[in-house]
Amino acid sequence: MSIPTRRLPLTALRTFEAAARRLSFKDAADELCVSATTVSNQIRQLERDWGVPLFVRKTRAVVLTDAGRSLSGVLAKAFSDIREEIDAHIHTPAKTVTLAVGPIFGARWLIPRLGRFRAQNPKIELILQHGPRITGIETMPTPVAIDWGTGSWTGMEARLLFRIVYAPMAAPALIGRLGGLDTPVDLARYPVIHQHDRGEWQAWLKLAGVQGLKFQEETIVTDSNVVAQAALDGQAVALGVFPFMQADVDAGRLIRPFATDLHPERAYHILTRPNARQTPEIRAVCDWIEAEAAAMTVRPVAGE
Numbered sequence: 001m002s003i004p005t006r007r008l009p010l011t012a013l014r015t016f017e018a019a020a021r022r023l024s025f026k027d028a029a030d031e032l033c034v035s036a037t038t039v040s041n042q043i044r045q046l047e048r049d050w051g052v053p054l055f056v057r058k059t060r061a062v063v064l065t066d067a068g069r070s071l072s073g074v075l076a077k078a079f080s081d082i083r084e085e086i087d088a089h090i091h092t093p094a095k096t097v098t099l100a101v102g103p104i105f106g107a108r109w110l111i112p113r114l115g116r117f118r119a120q121n122p123k124i125e126l127i128l129q130h131g132p133r134i135t136g137i138e139t140m141p142t143p144v145a146i147d148w149g150t151g152s153w154t155g156m157e158a159r160l161l162f163r164i165v166y167a168p169m170a171a172p173a174l175i176g177r178l179g180g181l182d183t184p185v186d187l188a189r190y191p192v193i194h195q196h197d198r199g200e201w202q203a204w205l206k207l208a209g210v211q212g213l214k215f216q217e218e219t220i221v222t223d224s225n226v227v228a229q230a231a232l233d234g235q236a237v238a239l240g241v242f243p244f245m246q247a248d249v250d251a252g253r254l255i256r257p258f259a260t261d262l263h264p265e266r267a268y269h270i271l272t273r274p275n276a277r278q279t280p281e282i283r284a285v286c287d288w289i290e291a292e293a294a295a296m297t298v299r300p301v302a303g304e
Helices: 010-022 025-032 036-050 066-089 103-120 172-178 184-189 199-207 224-232 246-250 280-294
Strands: 055-057 062-064 095-101 124-130 144-149 157-162 165-169 191-195 217-221 237-242 267-272
Touching: 010 025, 010 036, 010 066, 025 036, 062 066, 095 103, 095 280, 103 124, 103 144, 103 224, 103 280, 124 280, 144 280, 157 280, 165 199, 191 199, 191 224, 199 237, 217 224, 224 237, 267 280
Parallel strands: 095 124, 095 144, 191 217, 191 237
Antiparallel strands: 055 062, 144 267, 157 267, 165 237
């Protein structure tokens, strides 16, 4: 006699399928997050209701009976079909992770890699937010952030991603208009752009042996992407942040004329709130960013 659908013991059948697949009540209990006693009681209830043994209980193991093997095969296929149908036609809500990044990191490092992130993590929605300079956990706007510093942030976990170098860069059209940049002294004929202040340019000039060199014209800009765009437009020479500007050099849009690189003490780090990595989607985002950073190298000037 058939059992009405509304009376099918679906929970017990799911329990039986796990126990039959693992041939262990304890392992099935661990998988289903219930007790071994619950698994045993549900299976005994099935056997009583149907009047047929499903397992032979031994001292340290259980073995399927012929009826148990037959039912196990049917249920394994049924649950597999259900999972495939859900995967194919029912979209579970994506997990979201909000990541705070600075303008140049977001535009020139993260955005070009987002296609790989989506391919590897299709169920995670990444929300990018403009990141302020972070001084401690009280200024941390999101569970995960990328910031620029020495590695000392109060109250959070900081892991080094990669170091950068500063090097002068200029558009070919600007060099063609004002003459070659064969030595650092030639910079005296050029307009330059400073980012935030004159500190990095002064440090680079000292490193290049032309400390105190006066530029033709100077402009201070706070946004790193504006600095990069001004260099690309041929407005001035700028200190490029590498590897962020490497693609433009490789494509010939910019020239990196000197082999002298300034290595700042600060570097890019990935910051997380305490215990944030225990959340699977946050851990996946952090692992992906760290893997991308580990695969990257800062290339020297050609001929260096």
